[in-house]
Amino acid sequence: xxxxxxxxxxxxxxxxxxxxxxxxxxxxxxxxxxxxxxxxxxxxxxxxxxxxxxxxxxxxxxxxxxxxxxxxxxxxxxxxxxxxxxxxxxxxxxxxxxxxxxxxxxxxxxxxxxxxxxxxxxxxxxxxxxxxxxxxxxxxxxxxxxxxxxxxxxxxxxxxxxxxxxxxxxxxxxxxxxxxxxxxxxxxxxxxxxxxxxxxxxxxxxxxxxxxxxxxxxxxxxxxxxxxxxxxxxxxxxxxxxxxxxxxxxxxxxxxxxxxxxxxxxxxxxxxxxxxxxxxxxxxxxxxxxxxxxxxxxxxxxxxxxxxxxxxxxxxxxxxxxxxxxx
Numbered sequence: 001x002x003x004x005x006x007x008x009x010x011x012x013x014x015x016x017x018x019x020x021x022x023x024x025x026x027x028x029x030x031x032x033x034x035x036x037x038x039x040x041x042x043x044x045x046x047x048x049x050x051x052x053x054x055x056x057x058x059x060x061x062x063x064x065x066x067x068x069x070x071x072x073x074x075x076x077x078x079x080x081x082x083x084x085x086x087x088x089x090x091x092x093x094x095x096x097x098x099x100x101x102x103x104x105x106x107x108x109x110x111x112x113x114x115x116x117x118x119x120x121x122x123x124x125x126x127x128x129x130x131x132x133x134x135x136x137x138x139x140x141x142x143x144x145x146x147x148x149x150x151x152x153x154x155x156x157x158x159x160x161x162x163x164x165x166x167x168x169x170x171x172x173x174x175x176x177x178x179x180x181x182x183x184x185x186x187x188x189x190x191x192x193x194x195x196x197x198x199x200x201x202x203x204x205x206x207x208x209x210x211x212x213x214x215x216x217x218x219x220x221x222x223x224x225x226x227x228x229x230x231x232x233x234x235x236x237x238x239x240x241x242x243x244x245x246x247x248x249x250x251x252x253x254x255x256x257x258x259x260x261x262x263x264x265x266x267x268x269x270x271x272x273x274x275x276x277x278x279x280x281x282x283x284x285x286x287x288x289x290x291x292x293x294x295x296x297x298x299x300x301x302x303x304x305x306x307x308x309x310x311x312x313x314x315x316x317x318x319x320x321x322x323x324x325x326x327x
Contacts (some may be wrong), residue, residue: 008152009065010300014292015056016071016208023052024289026297027063027136027272029208033274036301041280043290056215060223067224067303069296072212073200074227075319079173089172097172099314100180101253102165107184109160162187165197176200178320181311185324186232193230193238228299230292240327242271261285268298272327299325 012026027040044055060068078094079086092098115122158166165187170180182190182198190196201209216225227259237243247264262285268274276284276294284290302308304323309324311317 007067010297010304011065011068012293012300014289014296014298015212021288022301024293025059026293027065028297028301033273038051038276041283041290043287049150053215057218066222067150068299068321069228069300071224071230071296072204072208074225074321075176077173077176092172096314096316100170100177104170107110111163114157155265159188161191174201175319177315178322181315186235189235190231190321196231201235201307226321226323228296230295231296232324233299236325236327242327243267256286261291272298272301302326
C-alpha cells in the first residue's frame with residue numbers, strides 16, 4: 001500500500017452501481033493545522049455512462065488528487081489468477097487458501113471445545129448472546145481490547161450466525177481472503193447493527209467491477225486506488241466515539257434520512273476536524289451517492305494520517321489495498 005507521507009488530498013468515489021447509474025466524487029483537502037475541508041463534491045450527469053466514465057478519468061487530474069477510495073473490489077478471488085491444475089477446494093494448495101481454511105478450522109474447534117466443557121453453560125451463554133439488541137453496547141469491547149473497541153467475531157463463544165458463516169466454508173472462486181479477515185473482525189457487529197453480511201462480490205454487480213477494471217487501465221501511474229466499505233468505516237467511527245450508536249438507531253441501512261444524515265455529518269465534522277460548506281452539506285444530505293462518497297473520503301483522512309488497520313500478508317494487502325480506518 002502506498003505510504004501515507006505528505007498526503008494532502010484524498011477522495012471518495014462511490015461507484016458501486018451499473019453503467020449509467022448514480023456516481024459521486026468527494027474531495028477532502030488538508031488546508032493546514034490538520035483541518036480538512038470538503039473542497040469539491042461532484043455529481044456527474046447519469047444520462048449516459050460516458051459522462052461518468054469521463055468524470056472518473058478526468059476529475060482526479062483536474063483536482064490534482066492522487067489517492068482515491070472506492071467501494072468496489074480492487075482484487076480478485078484466488079481462483080481467478082490461479083494457473084494450477086485444480087485438485088478441488090478441499091485439496092487446494094494455494095497458500096492464502098490454506099491459511100484461511102486452517103484459521104477457520106481452529107476457530108470452529110475452539111468453539112467446539114467450549115461446547116464439550118459443558119453443553120448447558122454453553123447454551124445459556126449463547127441464549128444471552130442471542131438476546132442482545134441490534135444496538136447493544138455489548139458488541140463493543142473495552143478500549144484496552146486487542147482490536148481497540150470492536151469485538152472480533154471469533155472472540156470467545158461464536159454467535160450462531162458467525163458459526164454458520166464459517167461452516168459454509170471459504171470458496172476461493174468467489175471469496176477473497178480479505179472476506180475472511182472482515183468476517184473475523186466485523187461479522188457480528190455488521191450483522192447486528194446494520195443487518196449486513198460482508199461479501200466482496202455479493203453486493204457488487206459484475207458490470208461495476210468490469211467497468212472499474214477497464215477504467216483503471218486508463219488512469220495515470222501517479223493515481224493510487226484503494227478500497228473500503230461504508231459499514232466498516234461506520235463501525236470504526238463508533239469504536240472511536242466519532243459517532244454514537246444512537247446516531248444510527250433510526251436505520252438499518254447507511255442510506256439514512258435527512259435528519260440522521262445531518263446529525264452524522266455534524267458529529268464527523270466536530271470529531272475529525274472536517275469542514276463542509278453549506279451548499280455541499282445540502283447535497284450530501286439529499287443525495288445518497290454524495291453521502292456515501294463523503295464517508296469514503298473520511299477513510300482517506302485515516303490513510304493520510306497513517307492510522308489504518310494493518311492487514312495480514314495472507315490478505316494480499318498490496319492487491320486489495322483495503323482500508324479499515326482507525327480514528
